[in-house]
Amino acid sequence: MNQTTGNAATDKPLGGWRVLVPRGGPWGDGVAASLRAQGAVPVVAPLINFAPTSDQATLDAALHDLQQGNFDWLTVTSATTVDVLYAHRVTIPAATKIAAVGETTAAALQAVGYRVDLVPEQDNSAAGMAEQMIALEPGARRILTLRSEIAKPVLTRMLIDAGHDVRSVVAYRTVGVPVTERIARDVASGRINAILVTSGSVAEQVSLQFPDVPDSTVIAAIGPRTAKDARKVGLSVDVVAPQQTVAALIEAVSHLALPHAADELQP
Helix, strand or coil: CCCCCCCCCCCCCCCCCCEEEEEHHHHHHHHHHHHCCCEEEEEECEEEEEEEEECCHHHHHHHHHHHCCEEEEECCCCCCHHHHHHCCCCCCCCCEEEEEECCHHHHHHHHCCCCCCCCCCCCCHHHHHHHHHHHHHHCCCEEEEEEECCCCHHHHHHHHHHCCEEEEEEEEEEEECCHHHHHHHHHCEEEECCHHHHHHCCCCCCCHHHHCCCCCCEEECCHHHHHHHHHCCCCCCCCEEECCHHHHHHHHHHCCCCCCCCHHHHC
């Protein structure tokens, strides 16, 4: 891909771009607004959604114990986990510290009134968070890790190996959402100029639902780990945001040249 864009000198570096946003809801609305501010036309097409855990009793018990002050730490690895906490009206005791995997998750916590005691300084990943927590806490601590049903047990395993007392509980399930036929056609024809890949789950759905993505379509991954997950499912990643934030992802795409001429974008 060309790393310079003809729109670089303007205030709208993504003018003429049509960008697929792979999640809906408040998150998707926020990303769409950020893209519009850069001149792009966002196409919100949720590829994944979140469903309640299949073991609600275990989650309820863990959240009850959390509110009772039975944990020294709570780890939060996604904004969706924040939604679960907020939906259950969970009050987290002042003595329980909260670790967020990255800036996006930290912002989601703060937006609904939760504080954040730890965000990894360099590696915004489960492994990076575990390493920093282990360095901060040489003694054994009681830790609650809330996670997706499909999340890899990296965080839990590392904390247990370091001697901590960890309860790992599924807070939600991730499910695929079929896109409309029009979206599928727009992707296949190259009318969509870029697809934002914001998680391994999104990467799987892109690979599954869009088996013939044109070479000209930019596949943009939100951070090195997501890029690695995307390549594992066969996606050709064109650009990788250096940080795991939406702002960094949009910034990375804005440095590329628009793949199609304007006349190719007409209906």
